[in-house]
Amino acid sequence: QTVVTQEPSFSVPPGGTVTLTCGLSSGSVSTGHYPTWYQQTPGRAPRTLIYGTNIRSSGVPARFSGSILGNKAALTITGAQADDESNYHCVLYMRSGISIFGGGTRLTVL
Amino acid sequence: QLQLQESGPGLVKPSETLSLTCTVSGGSITSSSYYWGWIRQPPGKGLEWIGSISYSGRTYYNPSLKSRTTMSVDTSKNQFSLKLSSVTAEDTAVYYCARHVVFWFYFDYWGQGTLVPVSS
Numbered sequence: 001q002t003v004v005t006q007e008p009s010f011s012v013p014p015g016g017t018v019t020l021t022c023g024l025s026s027g028s029v030s031t032g033h034y035p036t037w038y039q040q041t042p043g044r045a046p047r048t049l050i051y052g053t054n055i056r057s058s059g060v061p062a063r064f065s066g067s068i069l070g071n072k073a074a075l076t077i078t079g080a081q082a083d084d085e086s087n088y089h090c091v092l093y094m095r096s097g098i099s100i101f102g103g104g105t106r107l108t109v110l
Numbered sequence: 111q112l113q114l115q116e117s118g119p120g121l122v123k124p125s126e127t128l129s130l131t132c133t134v135s136g137g138s139i140t141s142s143s144y145y146w147g148w149i150r151q152p153p154g155k156g157l158e159w160i161g162s163i164s165y166s167g168r169t170y171y172n173p174s175l176k177s178r179t180t181m182s183v184d185t186s187k188n189q190f191s192l193k194l195s196s197v198t199a200e201d202t203a204v205y206y207c208a209r210h211v212v213f214w215f216y217f218d219y220w221g222q223g224t225l226v227p228v229s230s
Contacts, residue, residue: 001174036216038157045206045220046157052214089157093215097170101149104156 002026004092006102012080012109020105021072022090028071033092035073037066040087040104049088050075077107085109112137114207114221122201122228128194132207132221139188140165145210146183146190147217150203158203162210163190202228 003025012018022035029035031053038046048057050066053073063078073092077084090102118130132146139146147162161171163181171179175194183190194201204225208217 034215036214045223046217048216048218051211051216051218055214057218091157091159091216098172099159099162099215101157101159 002094002100004090004100004102006088006090006105008103009106009108012077012084012107014080014082014109016080017076017078018080018107019069019074019076020088020090020107021069021074022092022102023072024092029068029073029092031068033073033094035066035068036091037064037073037075038089038091039084040089042087046089080107080109082109112209112219114209114219116205116207116221116224118205118224118226120224120226122197122226123230124198124228125196128192128197128201128205128226128228130192130205130207130224130226132190132192134188134190134209139183139190140185143212145170145212147208147210148181148192149206149208149217149220150201151206151223152200152203160192160194160205197228199228202226 005023035053037050040046054066065076067074087104089104113135115133122128145162148160163169178195180193204223206223207221209219
């Protein structure tokens with residue numbers, strides 16, 4: 001069974017840069033998995049940050065960027081702000097038509 | 111502005127069937143550019159994709175839930191629905207409905223979510 005892996009937690013100082021990753025238990029992540037990143041605060045529905053590996057959703061600040069780094073998808077926040085303290089979820093599309101979410105990363109800004 | 115709203119019973123008993131409906135407003139459900147999906151999130155845990163359905167009724171289900179999942183669509187009411195049978199406490203979660211963009215395979219609009227506890 002395929003598992004999508006994310007760091008459980010991460011910390012970044014205000015103004016700092018952090019890269020969260022999204023991997024596969026077997027194999028490499030590619031653009032063909034159409035990596036998507038969501039931001040979620042407690043009690044709220046997820047908000048789309050990045051889709052199609054590196055396309056910022058409407059209204060998303062430029063400090064958020066997506067890429068493929070090595071064999072994983074990556075979300076980089078450059079110049080982190082207090083408002084960025086959230087849970088970040090990645091999801092990968094499989095050619096079989098299914099979507100698999102990672103376990104999420106809790107980001108602390110301090 | 112597209113809006114999605116989940117509705118259904120607030121509590122389900124173990125072994126029974128969980129039924130939810132998502133009403134779409136501000137846009138039509140009959141577009142080949144989109145599927146319509148269900149995602150859930152157990153308290154304090156991550157997101158889990160349950161399945162997606164096209165307006166014509168083509169479905170894709172999470173293999174781990176497939177045997178218990180049925181999704182349907184009612185274009186006349188601009189609604190789509192989820193049924194999850196034989197529920198246990200592990201099915202307690204916030205259930206979200208969302209629009210699934212076919213070309214990019216992501217969910218762009220989400221409902222606010224509804225908590226469905228499974229308890230006797």
